[in-house]
Amino acid sequence: MNRRAVVLTGGALLLAGCATPAPPVDTNGNALPQVYRIDAKTAEEIPFRLLDAVNSLRSAKGVQTVAYNAALNAASLTHSRDMAVQNRPWHFGSDGSSPLLRVQRVNYTGTFLGEVISETYQTELETLSAWMADADTRNIILDARAREIGFAWYQEPSGKIWWTMLTGG
Secondary structure: OHHHHHHHHHHHHHHHHHOOOOOOEOOOOOEOOOOOOOOHHHHHHHHHHHHHHHHHHHHHOOOOOOEEOHHHHHHHHHHHHHHHHHOOOOOOOOOOOOHHHHHHHOOOOOOEEEEEEEEEOOOHHHHHHHHHHOHHHHHHHOOOOOOEEEEEEEEOOOOOEEEEEEEEO
C-alpha cells in the first residue's frame, strides 16, 4: 500500500511540475499583459504570419492581395526605431519627416497610400486586430488600391514593441 501511495504521489508531483503557472493578475484579478519577446526564430516568422493575415483579411473583403516591398520595409523599420527614440507613437520622424518623405527617401517608386503604427507589448496579430478594430487604420489596410506593403518593428529591451506598416500602390 505504501508503495502505491509513493508511486501515485510521485506521479502527481511530476504532472504538477508540467502545469503552466497561472499568469500574474492585478488587484482586481485581471490578467496582467505579458511581454511578447521576439527572439530570432519568431523574428523570421512574423513577416509571413502578418502578410498571410493581411491577405486573408483583404481576400475576405474582395480586394487584391499585397506583397512586401523592400523599400517600404526599410521605411517602416526606420520609423519604428525612430518612434522608440522619440518614445511616442506618431507619424512624424524626429527630423520632422512625414510618411511620404520617408518612402521617398528609400526611393519607393510606387504611390504611397498610408501608414499604420502602434506602441504595444502585443504580438503582430494582436496589433493587426487592433488596427482592424479602428475604421481609419482598417481603411488603410483594406485599401483596394494597395498592391504592396512594408512592415517592420523595433523591440526595446523592456519588451515594448513599435510596429509600423506602410501601404503603396
